[in-house]
Amino acid sequence: MQIVRADEMGMCFGVRDALAVLDRIEAPASVTIHGELVHNGDVLAALDRRGFHQTPERARTVPATPAVLITAHGISDRERRRLRAADKQLIDTTCPLVRRAHEAAQALQAEGRRVVVIGRRDHVEVRGLVEDLRDPIVVGEAGEVTSWPEARLGVISQTTTQVGRAEAIVAAIRAANPHADVRVVDTICSPTKARVAAVDALLARVDALVVVGGRDSNNTNQLVARGRAAGVATVHVGAAAELDAGWFVGRRVVGLTAGTSTPDATIDAVHARLRAIAATAAAARPAVAGPPGAAPAPRAPQRTP
Ligand code: SF4
Structure with missing residues (x-):
């Protein structure tokens, strides 16, 4: 089983920039992230561990912390005025x-x-x-x-x-x-267009597609729909552990893509698991005897790091 990655996939610059701002915040406990920063459970859990307050859905109540972080998704000016009127310091990571x-x-x-x-x-x-x-x-x-x-x-x-x-x-x-x-x-946005163009190019080459991303991620769901509309067997996973080896039996070329809120580490973990599935399948395939004097059958590919 061959695995091909899309040329463009995964986290966009808007989400990366927002996460970079969060990395630089020294007192997370004084900040409420106003709404879901990314549609990715692992990232949200990591922010939780650092001590940030989070409102999963942008609450109508004003957060109690002195600072409020506006996510890359942005908010209305009306909401901005409401928060300022409550004397909140706004950390604005709205994507340009x-x-x-x-x-x-x-x-x-x-x-x-x-x-x-x-x-x-x-x-x-x-x-x-x-x-x-x-x-x-x-x-x-x-x-x-x-x-x-x-x-x-x-x-x-x-x-x-x-x-x-x-x-x-x-x-x-x-x-x-x-x-x-x-x-x-x-x-x-251009990252969304680039990811769709890349998955279209991929769909012409594969007989199965793996899409990595959150269930609530709009662009991830669109990549899934794109694969299915093209008639390519498509599976949507949020993490490597969700991959079922049985689903890949008989697949020859598997494409890999991810939505704009998917961290690189999650994509790489899915890729590694796919390589392991491919290696196991190759090892289980019976060797085909060649004619007398022919070169031995090729060895099963080794798992790469
Ligand atoms: S607008 Fe596009 S680039 Fe900006 S955060 Fe949203 S998906 Fe990312």
């Missing part, structure tokens, strides 16, 4: 690409457009985006699009939206609202 989506939404609204946000309405990033808008619309699927009375509409996307899904929703908006002037700003 999420900030760009906020600015695009505000600019569209300033043009007199009703803003449509393509994304998951229960996702923390989308909640932050819509809280600053007047009567926003959130659309998760093309089937949810309807005709709206406004003559001017502005469309943005959650940064981790799959490009194809966004395009289908935009087409549906234009079709259902022929009376409206529709302006679309592409706010899907």
Whole structure:
């Protein structure tokens, strides 16, 4: 069994930068992480051990600690004002690409457009985006699009939206609202696009795909959907221990990719476990006798570190 890693995968710069800020904080007990920093249980448990307070879902109550860390997903300006009014010191790790989506939404609204946000309405990033808008619309699927009375509409996307899904929703908006002037700003982030392009290239070469990432990670789930839509057997795991060797029986080439909140160590552990599964399968394969005088059958590949 051969294992091929995607050219682009795993943690994006936005999450890495947020974690780097956390690394430099000297008094974790005085800080509440406002919402889930990454959709990864191991990382959250490590932050817990360091003494950070965490609100799993961004709570409506003001945290008790003197400092509040805003995650890479960002928050609304309304929320920021609420925290400042409570005299909280804000440590802001909002990703610049999420900030760009906020600015695009505000600019569209300033043009007199009703803003449509393509994304998951229960996702923390989308909640932050819509809280600053007047009567926003959130659309998760093309089937949810309807005709709206406004003559001017502005469309943005959650940064981790799959490009194809966004395009289908935009087409549906234009079709259902022929009376409206529709302006679309592409706010899907470049790391998300790069990871999707890399998994597409991988899917052409593999007969199975392993996707590593949290169950709540939007872009991880999209990589899984991408694999399944391409007709490639796809398994989603959060950690190496979840890999079942039986699932790989008969697989020849297995692709490996990961969502933007997956730490390098988790990916490497999954890769090592895949190599171990491949080595065990190769060792168990019966040797094929060659014709008289032929070279001996190749040895099973050795497990590499
Ligand atoms: S997924 Fe994109 S927008 Fe979100 S933190 Fe990473 S780089 Fe920023």
